Amino acid sequence: MKLLIVESPGKVKKIQGFLGDGWKVGASVGHVRDLPTKEIGVHPPDFRPSYVETGRGHKIIGELRRLASGAESVWLATDPDREGEAIAWHLKESLRLEDPHRVTYAEITGQAIAKALERPRKIDLNLVRAQEGRRVLDRLVGYGVSPALTGIAGKVLSAGRVQTPALRLVVEREEAIRAFRQTTHFGVELTFDAVPNVREGWKAVWDTGGWMEDGQEHFLDKEMAGRIAAIGSLEVTAYEEGTGRQAPPAPFTTSTLQQAASNALGLDPKETMALAQRLYEQGHITYMRTDSPNLSQEAIADIRGLASGNDWPVPARARAWKSREGAQEAHEAIRPTHADAETAGDTEKEAALYGLIRMRAVASQLDDAVFSTARATLRGEVDGREVLFEAKGRRLESPGWKIIMGDDQADETDSDKDKEGLDNPVPALREGAQVSPGSGATKTRKTTAPPRFTQASLIRELEKRGIGRPSTYAAIMENISNRNYVRTNGKRQLEPTGLGEELIKLVKTRFDFADYGYTRNLEDKLDDIAKGSTDYLSVVREANDILETQINRFKSMNARKCGSCGQDLRHIIKEGKDGYNFWACADREKCGARFTDDNGKPGHPIKPADLSSFKCEACGKFLRHFTKSDPDGYDFWGCPDRGCSATYDDDGGKPGRRRTMKNPPTRFKCEACHSPLYRRTGFSPRTNKDYDFFSCPNKSCGKTYNVDNDKPIFKNTNAKK
Numbered sequence: 140m141k142l143l144i145v146e147s148p149g150k151v152k153k154i155q156g157f158l159g160d161g162w163k164v165g166a167s168v169g170h171v172r173d174l175p176t177k178e179i180g181v182h183p184p185d186f187r188p189s190y191v192e193t194g195r196g197h198k199i200i201g202e203l204r205r206l207a208s209g210a211e212s213v214w215l216a217t218d219p220d221r222e223g224e225a226i227a228w229h230l231k232e233s234l235r236l237e238d239p240h241r242v243t244y245a246e247i248t249g250q251a252i253a254k255a256l257e258r259p260r261k262i263d264l265n266l267v268r269a270q271e272g273r274r275v276l277d278r279l280v281g282y283g284v285s286p287a288l289t290g291i292a293g294k295v296l297s298a299g300r301v302q303t304p305a306l307r308l309v310v311e312r313e314e315a316i317r318a319f320r321q322t323t324h325f326g327v328e329l330t331f332d333a334v335p336n337v338r339e340g341w342k343a344v345w346d347t348g349g350w351m352e353d354g355q356e357h358f359l360d361k362e363m364a365g366r367i368a369a370i371g372s373l374e375v376t377a378y379e380e381g382t383g384r385q386a387p388p389a390p391f392t393t394s395t396l397q398q399a400a401s402n403a404l405g406l407d408p409k410e411t412m413a414l415a416q417r418l419y420e421q422g423h424i425t426y427m428r429t430d431s432p433n434l435s436q437e438a439i440a441d442i443r444g445l446a447s448g449n450d451w452p453v454p455a456r457a458r459a460w461k462s463r464e465g466a467q468e469a470h471e472a473i474r475p476t477h478a479d480a481e482t483a484g485d486t487e488k489e490a491a492l493y494g495l496i497r498m499r500a501v502a503s504q505l506d507d508a509v510f511s512t513a514r515a516t517l518r519g520e521v522d523g524r525e526v527l528f529e530a531k532g533r534r535l536e537s538p539g540w541k542i543i544m545g546d547d548q549a550d551e552t553d554s555d556k557d558k559e560g561l562d563n564p565v566p567a568l569r570e571g572a573q574v575s576p577g578s579g580a581t582k583t584r585k586t587t588a589p590p591r592f593t594q595a596s597l598i599r600e601l602e603k604r605g606i607g608r609p610s611t612y613a614a615i616m617e618n619i620s621n622r623n624y625v626r627t628n629g630k631r632q633l634e635p636t637g638l639g640e641e642l643i644k645l646v647k648t649r650f651d652f653a654d655y656g657y658t659r660n661l662e663d664k665l666d667d668i669a670k671g672s673t674d675y676l677s678v679v680r681e682a683n684d685i686l687e688t689q690i691n692r693f694k695s696m697n698a699r700k701c702g703s704c705g706q707d708l709r710h711i712i713k714e715g716k717d718g719y720n721f722w723a724c725a726d727r728e729k730c731g732a733r734f735t736d737d738n739g740k741p742g743h744p745i746k747p748a749d750l751s752s753f754k755c756e757a758c759g760k761f762l763r764h765f766t767k768s769d770p771d772g773y774d775f776w777g778c779p780d781r782g783c784s785a786t787y788d789d790d791g792g793k794p795g796r797r798r799t800m801k802n803p804p805t806r807f808k809c810e811a812c813h814s815p816l817y818r819r820t821g822f823s824p825r826t827n828k829d830y831d832f833f834s835c836p837n838k839s840c841g842k843t844y845n846v847d848n849d850k851p852i853f854k855n856t857n858a859k860k
Contacts, residue, residue, distance in 0.1 A: 219243035269669035293710030324357030368579035387540035390472035393609030401595035505540035532565030591632035
């Protein structure tokens, strides 16, 4: 038996059907190992990550190890990108595989999988290191910068290597909108009566260029515009007819698919990718993470065969598109696996997305749309000054690709030029002829502020700037939304929140990762790791050196010192009805001083609750009297030392008998601080379950231990007992 391991369990049944007897298909369910969640997991000087099993990883590894132990060979068929290559490597390491076969395919069809199995290879460690570099750099930025920001701002702020530049775009667009001042300007449009063979009138537009001073962008004289609109006669100074062609849009990349799905179907990038993933797993489309706009030769032949059967026009040579700078083009554009399948998908949304993908791919291989064009220049005079008008007309002669797609390109790159002149039947005119408009109208126009980004247009801008890669766009959108840095208004536009603007204010000009050019350059270096032209360590070490220098500078420039002990202060803020705003010493155990906030700076010391003259019998610190006079109130004395935390009953306004814990201390000691452990047993109404564990009473430690045969389970077998 041979074992083939894929990522998604959704692929297992379909691929098992293709392979038949002699094969067993298993799934890793994504990553089985990752960096730890509660610590950085990577340290200089070698920056080698410390991986741990994911939440479901332990169980999955166990199941796959059992399957691998009985297999004559193991084939790793994780997704055909850097992430998939990294997952394959993690599987090799976790399953202790000596020489697994690595295979990739861009579509889940019997033919594609059979071809892949004929061409196995080794795991590409350059791709693995590139993915690892991206993951580690993200971790270094997040774990390094976020605590520094939080300490200064007094609220939780998290920076991200790629999410921060994306947020900066949204914030700076909002700043441009606020700074925008509307300008009212004027133009003129003349309407000419219909002529023979042209049933509708045609129009000409005034060219304001000759009437504005140097540096002036708009014509502002409404009265003069009105006089020009009343012009009575013009001379035809130029007339030409021609032919125009419009090529179809390219097949979808990850970015353009997310944009089109947002505009045409109202889907956000995360949902789009989830739907595309299911279509891919069902075998309906090719792999959906790609930056290539070009199709394979097999796909082109398939589409041209479909076009021939439907009498759709095709160009003499198959089309190819220029990729954006820096594109990886590891695999072809997103397309249907079988072009003749008009519908696919198990849900209405899946079917709609499939239709979008198929129509775009098929249209991309059809002939240009052909237009007949007409253009005339008209000259007149007003107050002795030359006035020029231009009339443009265009008529569709041969629809080409529009025969299946029309004008619904479903992306935001459509411009008014694509529709210019379609509704303006300019007739054949003779140079030197005089023409008189039937009417003229002054057109009042107002400048508009730059539009807010939608998720779709923000992704397009990120791609244009080389920030992020196809697999990251959906996660970027999700991160900046879930962390409350942006909100989506009723028009599906992104607006920065106060928190988002505060974050950008803090990092902008202070950290290189917030700079668009630096981020793009770092992406290129990660690509170089994948190509083998540079190495992981040099890229990560250089980036970390810059980051550490900037973090230390940021801390020193913004640090506030405690007036009691000289340690750094932290700004503590909570908004809302029960909010607060103060500064606290970072050394909570030894100092614990607090200060008021004075316009973002530490103010006067906050006097702590009065301490009594009674001392704790356990540690000698002065006790505090804690009271609360409501039905759930309390009245007791407590030690303020977190390492002690002894409590006493109240005895007529003074400390009485020292309270004991529910269970006495055991003979076992905490492996971290060596305090005697207490055994906690009981029933929890919240979970509706019994509990039984050992706990450390030291609040500055607080470790807990599971029970095994009435003993605590220690990680360190030499723990003091």
